[in-house]
Amino acid sequence: xxxxxxxxxxxxxxxxxxxxxxxxxxxxxxxxxxxxxxxxxxxxxxxxxxxxxxxxxxxxxxxxxxxxxxxxxxxxxxxxxxxxxxxxxxxxxxxxxxxxxxxxxxxxxxxxxxxxxxxxxxxxxxxxxxxxxxxxxxxxxxxxxxxxxxxxxxxxxxxxxxxxxxxxxxxxxxxxxxxxxxxxxxxxxxxxxxxxxxxxxxxxxxxxxxxxxxxxxxxxxxxxxxxxxxxxxxxxxxxxxxxxxxxxxxxxxxxxxxxxxxxxxxxxxxxxxxxxxxxxxxxxxxxxxxxxxxxxxxxxxxxxxxxxxxxxxxxxxxxxxxxxxxxxxxxxxxxxxxxxxxxxxxxxxxxxxxxxxxxxxxxxxxxxxxxxxxxxxxxxxxxxxxxxxxxxxxxxxxxxxxxxxxxxxxxxxxxxxxxxxxxxxxxxxxxxxxxxxxxxxxxxxxxxxxxxxxxxxxxxxxxxxxxxxxxxxxxxxxxx
Amino acid sequence: xxxxxxxxxxxxxxxxxxxxxxxxxxxxxxxxxxxxxxxxxxxxxxxxxxxxxxxxxxxxxxxxxxxxxxxxxxxxxxxxxxxxxxxxxxxxxxxxxxxxxxxxxxxxxxxxxxxxxxxxxxxxxxxxxxxxxxxxxxxxxxxxxxxxxxxxxxxxxxxxxxxxxxxxxxxxxxxxxxxxxxxxxxxxxxxxxxxxxxxxxxxxxxxxxxxxxxxxxxxxxxxxxxxxxxxxxxxxxxxxxxxxxxxxxxxxxxxxxxxxxxxxxxxxxxxxxxxxxxxxxxxxxxxxxxxxxxxxxxxxxxxxxxxxxxxxxxxxxxxxxxxxxxxxxxxxxxxxxxxxxxxxxxxxxxxxxxxxxxxxxxxxxxxxxxxxxxxxxxxxxxxxxxxxxxxxxxxxxxxxxxxxxxxxxxxxxxxxxxxxxxxxxxxxxxxxxxxxxxxxxxxxxxxxxxxxxxxxxxxxxxxxxxxxxxxxxxxxxxxxxxxxxxxxx
Numbered sequence: 001x002x003x004x005x006x007x008x009x010x011x012x013x014x015x016x017x018x019x020x021x022x023x024x025x026x027x028x029x030x031x032x033x034x035x036x037x038x039x040x041x042x043x044x045x046x047x048x049x050x051x052x053x054x055x056x057x058x059x060x061x062x063x064x065x066x067x068x069x070x071x072x073x074x075x076x077x078x079x080x081x082x083x084x085x086x087x088x089x090x091x092x093x094x095x096x097x098x099x100x101x102x103x104x105x106x107x108x109x110x111x112x113x114x115x116x117x118x119x120x121x122x123x124x125x126x127x128x129x130x131x132x133x134x135x136x137x138x139x140x141x142x143x144x145x146x147x148x149x150x151x152x153x154x155x156x157x158x159x160x161x162x163x164x165x166x167x168x169x170x171x172x173x174x175x176x177x178x179x180x181x182x183x184x185x186x187x188x189x190x191x192x193x194x195x196x197x198x199x200x201x202x203x204x205x206x207x208x209x210x211x212x213x214x215x216x217x218x219x220x221x222x223x224x225x226x227x228x229x230x231x232x233x234x235x236x237x238x239x240x241x242x243x244x245x246x247x248x249x250x251x252x253x254x255x256x257x258x259x260x261x262x263x264x265x266x267x268x269x270x271x272x273x274x275x276x277x278x279x280x281x282x283x284x285x286x287x288x289x290x291x292x293x294x295x296x297x298x299x300x301x302x303x304x305x306x307x308x309x310x311x312x313x314x315x316x317x318x319x320x321x322x323x324x325x326x327x328x329x330x331x332x333x334x335x336x337x338x339x340x341x342x343x344x345x346x347x348x349x350x351x352x353x354x355x356x357x358x359x360x361x362x363x364x365x366x367x368x369x370x371x372x373x374x375x376x377x378x379x380x381x382x383x384x385x386x387x388x389x390x391x392x393x394x395x396x397x398x399x400x401x402x403x404x405x406x407x408x409x410x411x412x413x414x415x416x417x418x419x420x421x422x423x424x425x426x427x428x429x430x431x432x433x434x435x436x437x438x439x440x441x442x443x444x445x446x447x448x449x450x451x452x453x454x455x456x457x458x459x460x461x462x463x464x465x466x467x468x469x470x471x472x473x474x475x476x477x478x479x480x
Numbered sequence: 481x482x483x484x485x486x487x488x489x490x491x492x493x494x495x496x497x498x499x500x501x502x503x504x505x506x507x508x509x510x511x512x513x514x515x516x517x518x519x520x521x522x523x524x525x526x527x528x529x530x531x532x533x534x535x536x537x538x539x540x541x542x543x544x545x546x547x548x549x550x551x552x553x554x555x556x557x558x559x560x561x562x563x564x565x566x567x568x569x570x571x572x573x574x575x576x577x578x579x580x581x582x583x584x585x586x587x588x589x590x591x592x593x594x595x596x597x598x599x600x601x602x603x604x605x606x607x608x609x610x611x612x613x614x615x616x617x618x619x620x621x622x623x624x625x626x627x628x629x630x631x632x633x634x635x636x637x638x639x640x641x642x643x644x645x646x647x648x649x650x651x652x653x654x655x656x657x658x659x660x661x662x663x664x665x666x667x668x669x670x671x672x673x674x675x676x677x678x679x680x681x682x683x684x685x686x687x688x689x690x691x692x693x694x695x696x697x698x699x700x701x702x703x704x705x706x707x708x709x710x711x712x713x714x715x716x717x718x719x720x721x722x723x724x725x726x727x728x729x730x731x732x733x734x735x736x737x738x739x740x741x742x743x744x745x746x747x748x749x750x751x752x753x754x755x756x757x758x759x760x761x762x763x764x765x766x767x768x769x770x771x772x773x774x775x776x777x778x779x780x781x782x783x784x785x786x787x788x789x790x791x792x793x794x795x796x797x798x799x800x801x802x803x804x805x806x807x808x809x810x811x812x813x814x815x816x817x818x819x820x821x822x823x824x825x826x827x828x829x830x831x832x833x834x835x836x837x838x839x840x841x842x843x844x845x846x847x848x849x850x851x852x853x854x855x856x857x858x859x860x861x862x863x864x865x866x867x868x869x870x871x872x873x874x875x876x877x878x879x880x881x882x883x884x885x886x887x888x889x890x891x892x893x894x895x896x897x898x899x900x901x902x903x904x905x906x907x908x909x910x911x912x913x914x915x916x917x918x919x920x921x922x923x924x925x926x927x928x929x930x931x932x933x934x935x936x937x938x939x940x941x942x943x944x945x946x947x948x949x950x951x952x953x954x955x956x957x958x959x960x961x962x963x964x965x966x967x968x969x
Contacts, residue, residue, distance in 0.1 A: 034795030
């Protein structure tokens with residue numbers, strides 16, 4: 001009988017070998033394929049299995065993960081969805097994530113390098129990983145003001161602290177409800193996404209940093225003014241011809257002056273007066289005199305053409321190269337192929353406000369782990385020196401004059417010295433414009449720099465919206 | 481003889497210390513695993529880990545002492561191996577309790593205690609495993625009674641289409657698990673007595689001898705039992721198990737592969753009929769073959785969702801596993817019972833599951849080893865049969881989870897949630913320990929009952945070889961194995 005017992009034992013050993021083989025096949029060789037199977041919800045659940053950190057503004061959670069009973073452990077919830085959609089982005093099981101949900105994913109999911117030791121601790125304690133809380137520099141009151149100003153319009157507003165780079169408000173209109181895209185109801189998410197994605201007004205864009213970039217229009221004249229002073233060829237007393245139309249070299253094109261101000265009243269102008277009335281021809285002449293390399297260099301000094309992460313990725317603004325003189329003339333007044341983001345415009349004003357030093361704009365104030373240990377604290381850092389303190393001071397005075405005596409007077413705030421510059425960028429030849437305002441206040445101790453753009457408005461409507469929006473923002477910051 | 485007796489008394493002492501240490505480590509696996517699963521729960525004052533550890537620890541200590549007292553020559557590896565498997569099973573059930581609505585932990589701990597107590601009682605009162613031979617036919621009657629219990633109206637309970645449970649005072653019990661043991665006792669008893677008749681009586685037809693019908697009767701009883709269980713209780717797993725047990729036993733008794741071939745023909749015929757006429761079986765097979773077919777996967781009744789999700793669980797574990805508490809066993813139905821292998825595979829990985837399989841392999845090997853060593857045919861058949869039934873059970877469970885064979889509802893011994901399974905398997909372990917004690921204990925010639933002598937001659941060898949070579953071969957084995965059996969042969 002022992003022979004049979006031994007045979008049976010060998011058969012048993014074969015069974016174990018067979019079972020190990022089957023397990024090896026599934027767990028080792030086929031593991032990746034099986035994990036990728038459409039019915040395998042594990043990969044998807046993985047991203048929902050840990051409690052994602054919150055995004056906090058002014059002590060209030062604007063994005064948080066709450067326990068869920070629908071098979072996922074957590075549901076991402078946005079408490080003020082439309083107000084902050086451009087910042088938070090969405091966290092979708094189908095379309096991935098956008099905005100800070102994507103840019104800060106490592107921290108929010110708890111997988112950041114800084115959380116390495118937390119993860120080790122969690123591994124030994126067997127707990128699930130929990131993400132860090134990301135607190136933003138946004139001031140909820142200013143954000144609210146910005147959103148109300150844009151309500152019903154297409155456009156964007158950025159407000160930042162010029163001394164630190166902290167972004168106080170960043171609004172984009174129209175907005176959307178990220179809750180719709182972060183739902184666990186796949187059908188509803190697909191419907192919502194296709195509706196938003198095919199909307200001609202592009203609600204999914206954060207226009208402040210990554211929409212289709214805008215022509216900066218006359219706000220670009222600030223860079224012309226800086227370039228003029230830096231060249232040494234011009235100063236506050238320089239007088240420049242101010243023809244009502246400028247025949248551009250080697251073309252039949254005539255560049256007209258801005259029609260709504262007082263440009264037509266003088267045939268010669270100082271830079272101060274030309275800036276205040278936003279006359280085109282003096283700046284076109286200055287630019288053609290200095291040459292495109294000088295203007296391009298100054299634009300670069302203010303951040304054109306530079307990559308930036310705040311930590312949302314910012315589309316680089318563009319000042320074109322290899323232009324003919326007539327193209328340069330148009331570029332100098334922020335037309336032609338000059339493209340910018342509202343954030344870039346706010347950064348330009350910030351640099352002027354902050355004695356020529358451009359601070360790195362930032363949205364994230366702090367990152368705190370679940371154990372409340374701080375993983376990151378914001379500290380201001382200088383991005384670059386855009387121009388000298390003297391030149392910044394001179395341009396600042398000119399911008400104050402824009403508000404006090406010029407066409408940016410709508411931005412004036414009682415008892416406060418406000419610096420500003422408007423812009424009206426034509427969209428093709430339709431008579432429709434993108435209307436701009438940028439500026440900062442108070443001029444002698446700047447607390448806030450703003451950029452406001454309204455898309456697709458006629459010049460009069462634009463003028464009635466932009467400077468008053470600046471005023472409302474300054475009041476929101478200064479009177480609170 | 482006196483000399484060899486002394487040596488055998490002294491030699492194992494250090495091994496039992498090792499056995500004690502290994503048992504302690506095995507028990508410690510339980511709280512360590514539970515702590516790894518979620519230390520916060522434990523830090524928060526949850527005492528489930530303590531209850532589980534104490535139950536296991538006290539049970540282990542009692543069993544260890546009982547073994548020292550009643551079966552001190554027993555194989556020292558068996559107890560720690562089983563303790564380790566039970567520990568890990570408790571930890572996984574506790575872990576699944578934490579994240580799903582299943583609450584099997586407390587009951588499983590209680591049953592662990594009951595099962596270990598039962599094992600201790602078996603060891604205490606079973607002076608000699610050969611005593612069981614006297615209850616051969618009573619065992620058959622008990623088996624039939626146990627198997628029929630769930631069919632009694634009011635007592636039986638049907639869960640998910642299978643009527644294999646009985647419900648007493650709110651607790652459910654699966655009598656079929658105990659029937660596994662009583663059937664093994666019956667087969668061992670019957671075959672140890674009748675194997676000569678089966679082999680030698682009857683007409684010779686062609687190359688092999690056709691047994692007489694009356695000698696074949698148990699085979700038909702077994703076949704009818706398994707088909708009966710399948711038809712009336714719709715429990716494919718138990719049917720396969722009983723049949724596997726019988727096939728192993730008859731092979732052990734006769735040593736003829738012909739029986740296995742014949743047996744598999746029966747299975748094939750039975751399976752074919754069942755596939756065509758029993759929807760339960762049809763679903764099992766179609767969800768095995770076409771598991772990844774969307775129609776089969778999404779089928780509400782008898783679909784392959786459970787199998788596929790189990791396979792995903794294993795795949796998710798990969799080589800190293802996701803670690804205790806980090807998998808998603810909640811995505812797999814029956815994750816703490818029939819599919820506990822998938823849960824373990826997900827969290828412990830191929831390496832962890834491989835280690836568990838090695839432990840099973842080692843446990844089964846110790847069973848076969850006891851079977852080889854013990855001197856009486858009944859003991860040999862019982863030990864090898866019980867070991868084989870464990871292998872069959874593991875093959876049915878793990879083979880089912882890994883899609884080697886169709887998935888059938890069976891528990892993984894010592895690990896799956898289920899009191900009856902735990903009780904039955906601990907009793908099996910007690911029997912294996914008792915038999916291993918007999919196998920390893922030094923014995924003098926006159927302690928043997930003369931009636932047993934005919935059973936201990938290896939019939940295969942007897943037929944094929946000369947008597948001298950048989951004796952010398954057995955002697956060689958026995959010397960190598962430190963057995964006393966050679967003395968009397």
